[in-house]
Amino acid sequence: MFSENNIIKSFLEKFKEAGEINKELIKKLKTTFADKIERALETMERGIIQYTFTPSKRILWTAIGDEREHILYPGLYCDCLDFYKNVVINKKNSICKHLLAQILSLGLKNFKKITLNDEEFIEIYKNNILKI
Numbered sequence: 001m002f003s004e005n006n007i008i009k010s011f012l013e014k015f016k017e018a019g020e021i022n023k024e025l026i027k028k029l030k031t032t033f034a035d036k037i038e039r040a041l042e043t044m045e046r047g048i049i050q051y052t053f054t055p056s057k058r059i060l061w062t063a064i065g066d067e068r069e070h071i072l073y074p075g076l077y078c079d080c081l082d083f084y085k086n087v088v089i090n091k092k093n094s095i096c097k098h099l100l101a102q103i104l105s106l107g108l109k110n111f112k113k114i115t116l117n118d119e120e121f122i123e124i125y126k127n128n129i130l131k132i
């Protein structure tokens with residue numbers, strides 16, 4: 001678990017520095033999270049979205065799930081049931097498929113970018129929180 005977290009952290013840090021990820025690191029992610037990679041790739045196909053709100057420039061990441069859109073805090077938190085059950089409560093995993101998909105989508109530059117007004121941020125956030 002500890003090393004999984006380190007890999008996620010180093011991935012996100014490297015991405016911040018260089019703006020892109022080398023293939024080595026993606027390979028490492030795929031091996032470390034072999035049990036989740038299939039589902040993460042499916043999630044990525046379904047859609048990882050980076051919302052940018054103006055004028056605040058606030059960024060919100062979401063993943064399109066089976067039933068709804070999940071709010072993500074990259075490398076840290078997802079509002080899905082799997083994250084709650086297996087990461088928060090049982091401490092069995094360090095991330096869920098949505099968080100892994102978000103990390104992969106960064107590395108592979110495969111995500112949607114949507115720009116919205118700040119007022120819409122509140123709406124999206126409120127609607128998602130209420131559905132948990």
Ligand SMILES: [Zn+2]
Binds near residue numbers: 081096
């Ligand atoms: Zn999730």
